Structure formats: C-alpha cells, structure tokens
Amino acid sequence: MKILFLDQSGKPGGAELCLIDIAKPYRDRALVGLFADGSFKTLLQQNHIPVEVLTTQKIQVRKQSNFFQAFGSLTQLAPLIFKVAETAKKYDIIYANTQKALVIGAVASFLARRPLVYHLHDILSSEHFSQTNLRVAVNLANRFATLVIANSQASKTAFVQAGGKAEITQVVYNGFDGKLYQTSPAETQKLRQQLGVEKKFVVGQFSRLSPWKGQHILIDAIAQCPPEVTAILVGDALFGEQDYVKQLHQQITQLGLEKRVKFLGFRNDIPQLMAACDLVAHTSIAPEPFGRVIVEAMLCEKAVVAAKAGGATELVEHGINGFLTTPGESQELAEIINTCLQDQQTTATIASHARTTASQRFDVAHINQQIAELLLSCAK
Structure with a gap:
C-alpha cells in the first residue's frame, strides 16, 4: 500500500x-x-x-x-x-x-x-x-x-x-516509543545543575506560549507556593503571539517571581527536561484535543497535573496516574502543586503508575x- x-x-x-x-x-x-x-x-x-x-x-x-x-x-x-x-x-x-x-x-x-x-x-x-x-x-x-x-x-x-x-x-x-523517554539519573542531575534548580521543586510546562495554553495560570499558581517551587516554561510564541510573552514577563515582575520562573524557549531535549522536573503542568484553558505532553511526561515517569477538559480527561485518572484541575483555576493548581511538594513519596508512586499505564496504552x-x-x- x-x-x-x-x-x-x-x-x-x-x-x-x-x-x-x-x-x-x-x-x-x-x-x-x-x-x-x-x-x-x-x-x-x-x-x-x-x-x-x-x-x-x-x-x-x-x-x-x-x-x-x-x-x-x-x-x-x-x-x-x-x-x-x-x-x-x-x-x-x-x-x-x-x-x-x-x-x-x-x-x-x-x-x-x-x-x-x-x-x-x-x-x-x-x-x-x-x-x-x-x-x-x-x-x-x-x-x-x-x-x-x-x-x-x-x-x-x-x-x-x-x-x-x-x-x-x-x-x-x-x-509513542517509550525508549525515547528514558534518561539516566546522572544526566538528570547534570541538567538540573545547568538550570540552577538543584535544590528546587521544579514544575515544568511544555507548549508554545499562547493565551489558551495558560502559562499565566501556572505563574499565578507559583506565586501561591513556597519559595522552593520554581517553574520552567519550555516553548515559545508562534502565530503573532509575542504580546502574550510580554504580558507573561510583566506578570512575573509584578509578582516578584523573576528568580522562580525560567523561559527556556524551543528545545530539542524535551524528555531530558521532563526528567529534570518534579511535576509537569498542563494548563490549557480550552479543551485539548489530545495532550501529547501529558503522555510524554508520563513516559518520563513524572506526575502530571492537567486541565480537566477535552482529551486530557481520557489520559489522566485523578489521584491514580496524575492529577486533574479545573481549567483556569490557579488556586486549585497551587493546592495540587503544594500537595505534591509535601508528599513526594505519594507523588513518585503516582508517577510510576503513570509510566506503566502510558507504556501500555500508547x-x-x-x-x-x-x-x-x-x-x-x-x-x-
């Protein structure tokens, strides 16, 4: 054929x-x-x-x-x-x-x-x-x-x-090819050192910078978390959305988060960066058709907190292989981040289950x- x-x-x-x-x-x-x-x-x-x-x-x-x-x-x-x-x-x-x-x-x-x-x-x-x-x-x-x-x-x-x-x-x-999402602990530690987040609780967000992808929701949530919680934003603006990026920088300045939110732009080492995170956040404010980054994070054995809409609800079982939060609700997102920070053993168990189910389903x-x-x- x-x-x-x-x-x-x-x-x-x-x-x-x-x-x-x-x-x-x-x-x-x-x-x-x-x-x-x-x-x-x-x-x-x-x-x-x-x-x-x-x-x-x-x-x-x-x-x-x-x-x-x-x-x-x-x-x-x-x-x-x-x-x-x-x-x-x-x-x-x-x-x-x-x-x-x-x-x-x-x-x-x-x-x-x-x-x-x-x-x-x-x-x-x-x-x-x-x-x-x-x-x-x-x-x-x-x-x-x-x-x-x-x-x-x-x-x-x-x-x-x-x-x-x-x-x-x-x-x-x-x-997905699960073999592409395996990163050694030594490689992860080296990358965390390069990013300057060795002693931080890192929340990663992986998508283009766009209003409907909801990076501003994550930034608001970070402001409601302890100082050791930091965020990395991987991706950049497309389709004339540079004004949104300026708004994000203004938001970060107003909230005093300059040292806690890092913009990494487009990267080719997504699995490695996901492995360097403690939690991956999906914050779309409109329903996502599928949610590719959700599955990628699962395969990297990372807990995911995803917006409860669209395809994401077909991928994540709340409290079983990840967490679901109401789209656009930064306070609810912050509560889940804080829960993961405080109970990292349970979070690791959920992340392990996520990898197993994602490997089988996808x-x-x-x-x-x-x-x-x-x-x-x-x-x-």
Missing part, C-alpha cells in the same frame, strides 16, 4: 510528530507532501521519510477566516490542488494530516479517484475555528473522506456535534497496527 501524506506545516507540532510515527512503517512506499518548507522537512529527512515541499505559496486561510477569505484562498490554490491530484495517482491513499491538508486533499482525491483519510488533531469548535472553517472541514470530511481518524474521544465528539459522520470516524490515540507499535488495519480497509 502506497500512501501520499499531506501536511500544511513547515514546523513540527504535535500533529507533525504524530505523522512521523505513522509514516515510518511506510517510508519505502510513501511520500510526505508539505505546503511549507522548514524544520519539519529536516526532521522527516532525518527519519528517512521521503518528503517534498509541494508549494512555496503561503495558504492564507486561517482558523478564524470568514467565507470570502476562505473562498478567495481556494481560488489561489488551484495549482496546488492539481499538483497534488497528479501526484496522488501514483499512490493508493491520500492521508490528510491537518485541516488545510484536508481542503487540498479532498478535491485532489476526487480528481485522482483515490480514497481520502483525514486525521483529526483538533477539537472542531467555535472556541478555535470560525463557523465558515467548521462548515468547510465537516462538509469536506463528510463528502470525500472514507475514514476520519480522531486523536481522542473528545475530538470525535466535537466533530460529530458539528455535523460530522460518526460512522466514518474512529478514535486512535497518538503512539505503545507506538500497537497504535500503528490499529492504523494499518484501518488503512487497509480503506484501500480495498
């Missing part, structure tokens, strides 16, 4: 990292077509996955685009659509990994007469998308997709509530087998 994967991004995010794991078993008979150049292309090449940048023209449609903006973008996309359609004739399946890829892939699948698979990595709701984009995504998926793979039950539910067909939708969680080989069976049924 030969697969043409499509993705809109030049930068690796959660959906792109997921695509790498899915494409690896097919790398001798697949192509990843990108709609932008960048570090994601390099990452695919490092994993020996064939990749081609299909266009250098920026796709203007955004999550909040209205009808006229969306229609105007479609008229500009004709050359890309025809190029994808011609390329797709050499493959058995078109696999659209993002929403913009769905728009291109849907029309191309019709022209090339190839089945379309749409991997849904978003919660399709008005919190994140304009009504126009919601209608476009749902209608294209209903009309052209043979299969929609939702990355959580929360994503599937939102898709169906928006008018998506439940009968073509299957939930398949992201897969093993990449098992997840890829699920996807392979679904793709095989589409290609028949």
Whole structure:
C-alpha cells in the first residue's frame, strides 16, 4: 500500500510528530507532501521519510477566516490542488494530516479517484475555528473522506456535534516509543545543575506560549507556593503571539517571581527536561484535543497535573496516574502543586503508575497496527 501524506506545516507540532510515527512503517512506499518548507522537512529527512515541499505559496486561510477569505484562498490554490491530484495517482491513499491538508486533499482525491483519510488533531469548535472553517472541514470530511481518524474521544465528539459522520470516524490515540523517554539519573542531575534548580521543586510546562495554553495560570499558581517551587516554561510564541510573552514577563515582575520562573524557549531535549522536573503542568484553558505532553511526561515517569477538559480527561485518572484541575483555576493548581511538594513519596508512586499505564496504552507499535488495519480497509 502506497500512501501520499499531506501536511500544511513547515514546523513540527504535535500533529507533525504524530505523522512521523505513522509514516515510518511506510517510508519505502510513501511520500510526505508539505505546503511549507522548514524544520519539519529536516526532521522527516532525518527519519528517512521521503518528503517534498509541494508549494512555496503561503495558504492564507486561517482558523478564524470568514467565507470570502476562505473562498478567495481556494481560488489561489488551484495549482496546488492539481499538483497534488497528479501526484496522488501514483499512490493508493491520500492521508490528510491537518485541516488545510484536508481542503487540498479532498478535491485532489476526487480528481485522482483515490480514497481520502483525514486525521483529526483538533477539537472542531467555535472556541478555535470560525463557523465558515467548521462548515468547510465537516462538509469536506463528510463528502470525500472514507475514514476520519480522531486523536481522542473528545475530538470525535466535537466533530460529530458539528455535523460530522460518526460512522466514518474512529478514535486512535497518538503512539509513542517509550525508549525515547528514558534518561539516566546522572544526566538528570547534570541538567538540573545547568538550570540552577538543584535544590528546587521544579514544575515544568511544555507548549508554545499562547493565551489558551495558560502559562499565566501556572505563574499565578507559583506565586501561591513556597519559595522552593520554581517553574520552567519550555516553548515559545508562534502565530503573532509575542504580546502574550510580554504580558507573561510583566506578570512575573509584578509578582516578584523573576528568580522562580525560567523561559527556556524551543528545545530539542524535551524528555531530558521532563526528567529534570518534579511535576509537569498542563494548563490549557480550552479543551485539548489530545495532550501529547501529558503522555510524554508520563513516559518520563513524572506526575502530571492537567486541565480537566477535552482529551486530557481520557489520559489522566485523578489521584491514580496524575492529577486533574479545573481549567483556569490557579488556586486549585497551587493546592495540587503544594500537595505534591509535601508528599513526594505519594507523588513518585503516582508517577510510576503513570509510566506503566502510558507504556501500555500508547505503545507506538500497537497504535500503528490499529492504523494499518484501518488503512487497509480503506484501500480495498
């Protein structure tokens, strides 16, 4: 089975990292077509996955685009659509990994007469998308997709509530290679020394800096914790969100936390940094489609406190393999951090259980087998 994967991004995010794991078993008979150049292309090449940048023209449609903006973008996309359609004739399946890829892939699948698979990595709701984009995504998926793979039950539910067909939708969680999340104690100690947090209780937050990711909630919570509690923020702003970063720095100054909150920017050593933490916080104020960093922290044998919404509630059992907190409630988050600080033995037991359950539930080989069976049924 030969697969043409499509993705809109030049930068690796959660959906792109997921695509790498899915494409690896097919790398001798697949192509990843990108709609932008960048570090994601390099990452695919490092994993020996064939990749081609299909266009250098920026796709203007955004999550909040209205009808006229969306229609105007479609008229500009004709050359890309025809190029994808011609390329797709050499493959058995078109696999659209993002929403913009769905728009291109849907029309191309019709022209090339190839089945379309749409991997849904978003919660399709008005919190994140304009009504126009919601209608476009749902209608294209209903009309052209043979299969929609939702990355959580929360994503599937939102898709169906928006008018998506439940009968073509299957939930398949992201897969992970547990071996990539093993760090030696010596390496962890060295990194903590480099960060200057040897004697601190470190709370890590791993995501892009964005209002809906809720870094400001964590900062407020840190201010309500003892002085030995410090935070590291791993990630940076994207999509014109630099104003939010300025607000975070102002918040830190106002609360007198300059020595207790560290901005580390984008990093490639995420498992090592997670291992250097005592607790990992997920603080999104809107429902998360899946929550990749939650599983990554579990695999690093770290306790996680996650916002109780969306896919996170499918990953974390409160008090069993992690903690759940009300989204946006910094005081509640602070109470959980303080509990973990005061009872580190129980926290370690929860972290150990988290690693065991995550290794079993999200093993990449098992997840890829699920996807392979679904793709095989589409290609028949």
